[in-house]
Amino acid sequence: MAQKVKFVETVLRDANQSLIATRLPYTRFEPMLETIDKAGYYAAECWGGATFDVCLRYLNEDPWERLRKIREKMPNTKLQMLLRGQNVLGYSHYPDDFVKLFVKKAVENGIDIIRIFDALNDVNNIKVAMEATVNAGALASGAISYTTSPVHTHAKYVEMVKELKRMGAATICIKDMAGIMGPQEAYDLVSAIKDAVDLPVDLHTHSTTGMAFMTYLKAVEAGCDIIDTAISPFSGGTSQPATETLAYALRQLGYEVDLDDNQTKKIADYFKGIRDEYIADGTLMPKALTTDTQCLAYQVPGGMLSNLLSQLKQMNALDKFDEALLETPRVRADMGYPPLVTPTSQMVGVQAVRNVLDGKRYQTVSKEIKAYCRGEYGITPAPIDPEIQAKILGDEKPLEGRYADTLTPIVDATRKKLEGIAKSDEDVLSYIAFPNLAEKFFHDRKIREENEVTYTITEC
Numbered sequence: 001m002a003q004k005v006k007f008v009e010t011v012l013r014d015a016n017q018s019l020i021a022t023r024l025p026y027t028r029f030e031p032m033l034e035t036i037d038k039a040g041y042y043a044a045e046c047w048g049g050a051t052f053d054v055c056l057r058y059l060n061e062d063p064w065e066r067l068r069k070i071r072e073k074m075p076n077t078k079l080q081m082l083l084r085g086q087n088v089l090g091y092s093h094y095p096d097d098f099v100k101l102f103v104k105k106a107v108e109n110g111i112d113i114i115r116i117f118d119a120l121n122d123v124n125n126i127k128v129a130m131e132a133t134v135n136a137g138a139l140a141s142g143a144i145s146y147t148t149s150p151v152h153t154h155a156k157y158v159e160m161v162k163e164l165k166r167m168g169a170a171t172i173c174i175k176d177m178a179g180i181m182g183p184q185e186a187y188d189l190v191s192a193i194k195d196a197v198d199l200p201v202d203l204h205t206h207s208t209t210g211m212a213f214m215t216y217l218k219a220v221e222a223g224c225d226i227i228d229t230a231i232s233p234f235s236g237g238t239s240q241p242a243t244e245t246l247a248y249a250l251r252q253l254g255y256e257v258d259l260d261d262n263q264t265k266k267i268a269d270y271f272k273g274i275r276d277e278y279i280a281d282g283t284l285m286p287k288a289l290t291t292d293t294q295c296l297a298y299q300v301p302g303g304m305l306s307n308l309l310s311q312l313k314q315m316n317a318l319d320k321f322d323e324a325l326l327e328t329p330r331v332r333a334d335m336g337y338p339p340l341v342t343p344t345s346q347m348v349g350v351q352a353v354r355n356v357l358d359g360k361r362y363q364t365v366s367k368e369i370k371a372y373c374r375g376e377y378g379i380t381p382a383p384i385d386p387e388i389q390a391k392i393l394g395d396e397k398p399l400e401g402r403y404a405d406t407l408t409p410i411v412d413a414t415r416k417k418l419e420g421i422a423k424s425d426e427d428v429l430s431y432i433a434f435p436n437l438a439e440k441f442f443h444d445r446k447i448r449e450e451n452e453v454t455y456t457i458t459e460c
């Protein structure tokens, strides 16, 4: 029997986030939801990541309502979200009661699969979210944040995967956020994971460096079960490789693919128009769609390079770019080789720039790096350079155990605080995640609803 390859469509979340900074309002993709539902995808990634933040910050949308509407239009396809472990959808750790309620409500509102990762690959930061996912009856996808370094061996990844399985993972995801995984690495790592655990493996990569098609092909040869792709008009560059292209090539090679080409063509035709509009108004920049091999040379993700550039530009120090670029991997090594993903990529990049501009390393240190050295982000892949850690912490001792254990529960207190303002636990969760944005959203919603009432009365 032919080996089956399943597809996760990312146009609603990762492709949307990587190409147009998550700016697609619900109303723009709504007309395609029923078609996506009929196309035969294993899952549609549609929530989490930056969608929640952007819904409240820029689109004046209730992220929970968006999820419920997607669910209603897509009864047959699994809905998937991305969750940053103990960070949930934010940038620092939350108390466990928030993590648990958030996961429970995400599932109640329609999520089937929660992909959970931690920026440091510290499983202690994945555990609570995973347990909550299993308790809510959804599928937990335990994710590895993929990176390369002297301490990131396949043996270590396999060890992590076994732990994820013990914790209740239904699938394993290899999350290559920077698109730096080459075809041979994919083949070897997927083989090693498949040998170690009997769970479906999902590979997630980006086209940034141009390797993604080859990487997926070799991963599939090694037995990879699920791949993440984006419908062609929203594919390539910093997004995923194209859904239809992979379906075509994999079928030609004898693999079984469940996708319905008539439906994917309809989806592609529709999103072509949307893509062209975003190109015309400047939201989708041509640079995002090109191939950028710099990250292969510097082992620095593409997004970080542009952040470095803009930071130096602001400080009138563009001539220091080469120096900052060389300093980045050194800071990363000092910090114990964290994978460069939100939020560690920002922290390492900012510190590298500081070191170069000060002319003296770790003269000034951000409060995030200080918290990192205290252990507030979890256990680092390798130990932090002890001398540097001591210099940054001074008399302070690094934390023992899990940072979230030191945090006070937050849900009940926030429920009380928002009495008369929050209409549901979902509102309370939005507020804990993004207090200022949620407050503004509640205010705007109230005005909208008052206007609606007036309108109904006039109608009578």
Ligand code: CO
Residues within 6 Å of the ligand: 014, 176, 177, 204, 205, 206
């Ligand atoms: Co991604």
